[in-house]
Amino acid sequence: MLRVLAAAIIAIALTGCTNEDEEAKKAGICIHGTTVTTKGANCSACAGTCATQYYTYCTDEKKADDCKNLSAACSTAAGDKEYDDVITFYDGGKKCNTSGYTVACSSNPKYFAADAAYCPP
Numbered sequence: 001m002l003r004v005l006a007a008a009i010i011a012i013a014l015t016g017c018t019n020e021d022e023e024a025k026k027a028g029i030c031i032h033g034t035t036v037t038t039k040g041a042n043c044s045a046c047a048g049t050c051a052t053q054y055y056t057y058c059t060d061e062k063k064a065d066d067c068k069n070l071s072a073a074c075s076t077a078a079g080d081k082e083y084d085d086v087i088t089f090y091d092g093g094k095k096c097n098t099s100g101y102t103v104a105c106s107s108n109p110k111y112f113a114a115d116a117a118y119c120p121p
Helices: 002-026
Strands: 028-038 050-061 072-077 082-091
Touching: none
Parallel strands: none
Antiparallel strands: 028 050, 028 082, 072 082
């Protein structure tokens, strides 16, 4: 009886390890595609065309729900800029540093960029 109980305990423990390994394999990356639009003074309409730039960057996450959307309405604190962040989650054990995003952002070390052109605050 004790042997059966011990075997059951070991089986449960090993199942727990397998589940953790499976979770690690399922972890993925959030690829952010952010359009940054510069507005007029105090977020007013632009005289002509507003300057728009597009940036991509990455975070390693365990699941899609962990991706943090960085969209933000125009504000003077953001330098009269508006941020539209679109996120794509890729699972299956991908990591930012093996997916082309190798530059660690000094402004926020959770994020990795393809180059130092833009890192989110």
